[in-house]
Amino acid sequence: MGYMEEYRKWMESPALTEAEHAELAALEGDEKEIQERFFAPLSFGTAGLRGTLGVGLYKMNRFTVGAATQGLANLIKQYGPRAMQRGVAIACDSRIQSDEFSHLAASILAANGINVIEWESLRPVPVLSFTVRTYGTLAGVMITASHNPKEYNGYKVYWEDGAQLPPKEADVVAKEMGALDMFTEVKTMDHQEAVDKGLIKIIGPESDEIYLRQIQKMCINPDCIAQVADDFKIIYTPFHGAGYKLVPEILKRIGYKNVICVPEQMVIDGNFPTVKSPNPENKEGFNIAIEMAKEMGVDLIIGTDPDSDRCGTVLKSSTGEYVTLSGNQMGVLLIDYIITAKKLTNTMPPHPAVLKSVVSTEMARKVANDNGVECFDTFTGFKFLAEKIKQFEETGSHQYLFAFEESYGYLCGDHARDKDAVIASMLIAEMAAYYRTKGMTLYDAMQDMYKRYGYYAEETLSIVMPGVSGLTRMAELMKELRESPLKEVGGTAVKDVRDLQTGIQTELATGETTEVELKGQNVLYYDLSDGTSFIIRPSGTEPKVKVYIMANGASKEEVDAKVEKYAAAAKEIVK
Numbered sequence: 001m002g003y004m005e006e007y008r009k010w011m012e013s014p015a016l017t018e019a020e021h022a023e024l025a026a027l028e029g030d031e032k033e034i035q036e037r038f039f040a041p042l043s044f045g046t047a048g049l050r051g052t053l054g055v056g057l058y059k060m061n062r063f064t065v066g067a068a069t070q071g072l073a074n075l076i077k078q079y080g081p082r083a084m085q086r087g088v089a090i091a092c093d094s095r096i097q098s099d100e101f102s103h104l105a106a107s108i109l110a111a112n113g114i115n116v117i118e119w120e121s122l123r124p125v126p127v128l129s130f131t132v133r134t135y136g137t138l139a140g141v142m143i144t145a146s147h148n149p150k151e152y153n154g155y156k157v158y159w160e161d162g163a164q165l166p167p168k169e170a171d172v173v174a175k176e177m178g179a180l181d182m183f184t185e186v187k188t189m190d191h192q193e194a195v196d197k198g199l200i201k202i203i204g205p206e207s208d209e210i211y212l213r214q215i216q217k218m219c220i221n222p223d224c225i226a227q228v229a230d231d232f233k234i235i236y237t238p239f240h241g242a243g244y245k246l247v248p249e250i251l252k253r254i255g256y257k258n259v260i261c262v263p264e265q266m267v268i269d270g271n272f273p274t275v276k277s278p279n280p281e282n283k284e285g286f287n288i289a290i291e292m293a294k295e296m297g298v299d300l301i302i303g304t305d306p307d308s309d310r311c312g313t314v315l316k317s318s319t320g321e322y323v324t325l326s327g328n329q330m331g332v333l334l335i336d337y338i339i340t341a342k343k344l345t346n347t348m349p350p351h352p353a354v355l356k357s358v359v360s361t362e363m364a365r366k367v368a369n370d371n372g373v374e375c376f377d378t379f380t381g382f383k384f385l386a387e388k389i390k391q392f393e394e395t396g397s398h399q400y401l402f403a404f405e406e407s408y409g410y411l412c413g414d415h416a417r418d419k420d421a422v423i424a425s426m427l428i429a430e431m432a433a434y435y436r437t438k439g440m441t442l443y444d445a446m447q448d449m450y451k452r453y454g455y456y457a458e459e460t461l462s463i464v465m466p467g468v469s470g471l472t473r474m475a476e477l478m479k480e481l482r483e484s485p486l487k488e489v490g491g492t493a494v495k496d497v498r499d500l501q502t503g504i505q506t507e508l509a510t511g512e513t514t515e516v517e518l519k520g521q522n523v524l525y526y527d528l529s530d531g532t533s534f535i536i537r538p539s540g541t542e543p544k545v546k547v548y549i550m551a552n553g554a555s556k557e558e559v560d561a562k563v564e565k566y567a568a569a570a571k572e573i574v575k
């Protein structure tokens, strides 16, 4: 069906309220906007469905959320009555309409005869993942668009191991979703009636308590915290979202006495009024926290995104400035800290491994390997890291110590199978105490790591390509790059290129090809002759192309210069 036809179908549907109808009627004559809203359904990307709020097929609204939920219900029904009884746990964050979509999804599943556990109020992603694992539900749903701007919402789906839905099951949901009429074929019932009948069970602090107890067990070094707790202060911000309760709580439970929350950003509000975007990757969001830190003489700030799976930090540097630590830097600091602690306490398992996404720093491999720990790569998407953890568990081949990705996602332990900003905040705070007992800040610790393992620098560039034209441009760009491969980047020769779609690596000098293990995702990975990795891929959650530059060398000046040079080149290549 073309977009015009789809638009008319929506306009004519009696299912729309007057306001929804008016929103569409106002588009009459604006063909571009009609195309943007109706050219295709939202698709399952890196982390489920994600889109801007509004009426239309390519939007997040009660119809598209309804269709996704009916699709999920159809998938669950294929597994029979026992699966329906195990049911689905549903959580949401603080976004506009998140709680409404949570109730809607719960009502639809209940109407399909599927049991539901739903939280009374917003919860972090890791609590949902943990609950799926511990309560033994078959699936989970998280209503969130993570760290995206306020115009967005989304729908993350989890399977029984607590990880986001693997591609095979996601395809079934997508197919079921596409095959049904979202106005007439979505079953639903009154939410209160479903609660009264016991089909929807509302839960609250009891799940938080079990979760907190579980993660507190993973605090490696409480003694260090006890030593510094009297005068060590931490500033925390949840950016108006779901981390507001459990992050300060776990920091207190592991022994911190001075956890100061940013009052303006403790207010639960899907408009995220104090930030442009509630993304801990953006330093701008930490401005209020930094002002407080300066006044109070605090050297560690922690921030978590609205669904509380990403965790960012700002630190006081040796010159007194407040600097952000990237996801890559925090990843290697935590790897080093965990390995050191395991060695000290003689608890290193026989085949230890760390996991990272393919676009995350190679310094992680260096740190791991130098310590006798293996390092494995997966595609972008925490579900792929979780898949690897599951594989290790099933085969017993390795014991994972830690998994991370450059986009501020970290996990350790077996309680959850998605990135967890609550445990990450706990470990970061604990690590800061450990270094404080040695007279060092986390900033000093990072500099020390460069001295020990060599200098590394990374940058991720996002080139925004909005709308239908953006999607076309992204496809064209990737096609052009495949048809005429880059021979040099910023004047440095390309040694080889790996097309992670086909899994074929081509040596540029000889034209020789070899197969690599990782394949099936739209990623081009260039190894430059000076050892730099230069990677291009379209994002699976936002309308942008991402370019990752990962350099290493003998000094900070050398690696910074490389990153700067290749970032300039990237802007010429991706446009």
Ligand SMILES: O=P([O-])(O)O[C@H]1O[C@H](COP(=O)(O)O)[C@@H](O)[C@H](O)[C@H]1O
Pocket: 046, 047, 145, 146, 147, 309, 310, 380, 381, 382, 383, 405, 407, 409, 538, 539, 540, 541, 542, 546
């Ligand atoms: O957005 P989140 O925090 O839910 O996180 C999700 O999206 C991120 C960005 O993905 P992309 O580069 O495809 O946009 C991924 O790194 C992450 O693994 C995934 O769980």
Ligand SMILES: [Mg+2]
Pocket: 145, 146, 147, 305, 306, 307, 308, 309, 310
């Ligand atoms: Mg998030």
